[in-house]
Amino acid sequence: MRKIETARRGDRERRPIAVIQFPGVNCEFETARAVRSAGFAAEVVRWNRTEGMLEKYGGFILPGGFSYQDRVRGGVIASREPVVGIVCEAAARGMPILGICNGAQILVEAGLIPGRTDKVEAALAPNKMPGRTGYHCDWVFVRVDGGASFLSGALGEGDVIPLPIAHGEGRFVSNDAELFPALLGGGQIPLRYCTAEGEVSAESPVCPNGSLLGAAALCNEEGNVLAMMPHPERAAYLYQVPDRIGGAWGDRKSALLEGDASDLFRPGPGAVLFDAFCCAAAEGVS
Amino acid sequence: MSGKLALLIGHRVEDLAARTAEETIRRRLDGGEALESLDREEFWEFRYRTEELFEEKLTALIDRAELFVNPNKHRWRISTGGIAAGHEGKGYLLKVTNREDIDGDVAKHTLTMQYGFRGLEEVRYGVLWIIRLAEGVVGDGPAGDAGRALAEKIAVTKSRDSGLLVNPHYQEWSLERIG
Numbered sequence A: 001m002r003k004i005e006t007a008r009r010g011d012r013e014r015r016p017i018a019v020i021q022f023p024g025v026n027c028e029f030e031t032a033r034a035v036r037s038a039g040f041a042a043e044v045v046r047w048n049r050t051e052g053m054l055e056k057y058g059g060f061i062l063p064g065g066f067s068y069q070d071r072v073r074g075g076v077i078a079s080r081e082p083v084v085g086i087v088c089e090a091a092a093r094g095m096p097i098l099g100i101c102n103g104a105q106i107l108v109e110a111g112l113i114p115g116r117t118d119k120v121e122a123a124l125a126p127n128k129m130p131g132r133t134g135y136h137c138d139w140v141f142v143r144v145d146g147g148a149s150f151l152s153g154a155l156g157e158g159d160v161i162p163l164p165i166a167h168g169e170g171r172f173v174s175n176d177a178e179l180f181p182a183l184l185g186g187g188q189i190p191l192r193y194c195t196a197e198g199e200v201s202a203e204s205p206v207c208p209n210g211s212l213l214g215a216a217a218l219c220n221e222e223g224n225v226l227a228m229m230p231h232p233e234r235a236a237y238l239y240q241v242p243d244r245i246g247g248a249w250g251d252r253k254s255a256l257l258e259g260d261a262s263d264l265f266r267p268g269p270g271a272v273l274f275d276a277f278c279c280a281a282a283e284g285v286s
Numbered sequence B: 001m002s003g004k005l006a007l008l009i010g011h012r013v014e015d016l017a018a019r020t021a022e023e024t025i026r027r028r029l030d031g032g033e034a035l036e037s038l039d040r041e042e043f044w045e046f047r048y049r050t051e052e053l054f055e056e057k058l059t060a061l062i063d064r065a066e067l068f069v070n071p072n073k074h075r076w077r078i079s080t081g082g083i084a085a086g087h088e089g090k091g092y093l094l095k096v097t098n099r100e101d102i103d104g105d106v107a108k109h110t111l112t113m114q115y116g117f118r119g120l121e122e123v124r125y126g127v128l129w130i131i132r133l134a135e136g137v138v139g140d141g142p143a144g145d146a147g148r149a150l151a152e153k154i155a156v157t158k159s160r161d162s163g164l165l166v167n168p169h170y171q172e173w174s175l176e177r178i179g
Helices: A002-008 A028-037 A082-092 A102-109 A179-185 A247-257 A261-265 A271-283 B016-028 B054-065 B102-114 B142-155
Strands: A017-021 A042-046 A059-062 A097-100 A123-125 A136-144 A160-167 A171-173 A191-194 A215-219 A225-228 B002-011 B035-049 B074-079 B091-098 B120-133 B171-178
Touching: A017 A028, A017 A271, A028 A042, A028 A271, A059 A082, A059 A102, A059 A271, A082 A097, A097 A102, A102 A123, A102 A225, A136 A215, A160 A247, A179 A215, A247 A261, B002 B054, B016 B035, B035 B054, B054 B074, B091 B142, B102 B120, B120 B142, B142 B171
Parallel strands: A017 A042, A017 A059, A059 A097, A097 A225
Antiparallel strands: A123 A171, A136 A160, A136 A191, A191 A215, A215 A225, B002 B035, B002 B074, B035 B120, B091 B120, B091 B171
């Protein structure tokens, strides 16, 4: 939290954040709103912008949705677009990049995540759930479990936050059996599915998709690129949190329902992730 | 009686997934300019051991229940000679299945529990891509090897500019030449 306060004081030049709108995404405007709530300017930018038109931005967010209608595989068509090449170059310069849900699929299919080589090293496979298949939508808990990403500027090891998920292909996998243990050891699995009490599990129903090691997010080695399946923009305000989820956030929501309705627009559990992203953007890259 | 058959499903109208993949390969991937056309069929493979007339029962189910096929947008055929049978011209068939075939497992459960299919041993779901390369790329001898290598390069994802149709981290594939 300390780094965020520094960033919010605006002691560095603040460049706006670009939320890239591919054909078929549907979370770009609430994502931009969540960035603005973190104190930064955000612009929704169409995917066919050229490199020169993107120079002014201090960070890129690839939002959730269904780019190109999930044709072939979720995110794979968008990952081949020239704008993702620009994102790759920005990532190499250290610029913060956040992919949410479909945006995470794009980053994985582009080879930016986990980014140990210039190859595609992993996939977001169809959900694996006992007795059912397809799209799954629910609230889950995730635990901060690695210090490599920009999230460590805002969240502490072991912090547990509730977030919504909504995906059909959200299972982080790789055919390299050594990859995920190595990522865990290197702090590159910064969010893992867990119980409300913080116990990590890769099994349903705690883990909603069968992800290896219960991974909810992966980051690159440098920590400036993060791909996450949960939707923090859908938990950026307290009113978005269902009181049924229990825990501290559920209790907070229930208490507010009895009080001043304006308090419902206070930051929700997802807001801190945008704070962390904006903090990283404020630290600046070339 | 044991047997195996495949249900192949194509589109009556333009297959937008195939068109998008075709354009992406041509415009974005190394070697993509050699792609002449790309088409796609979904398939279900059934392996069974039963005294029932499996093919007749499956055909009746497709006609009446529309479980696998929407007749308003799909055309379909049953093949007892494997999924490669019935494809004309020169090119390559890329068969893609998920390593953990959840759709196949669910279909097997549904057919067994809800539609009374007995002796159904396995159901597999996948996508068959029909890759046709430009004239001269596919030929016999060394040209054939080069064509196969190019089809594989187009198909199997290795990096952002190489391969599109398969992600080997969760999918299996095979490539078969036709014509």
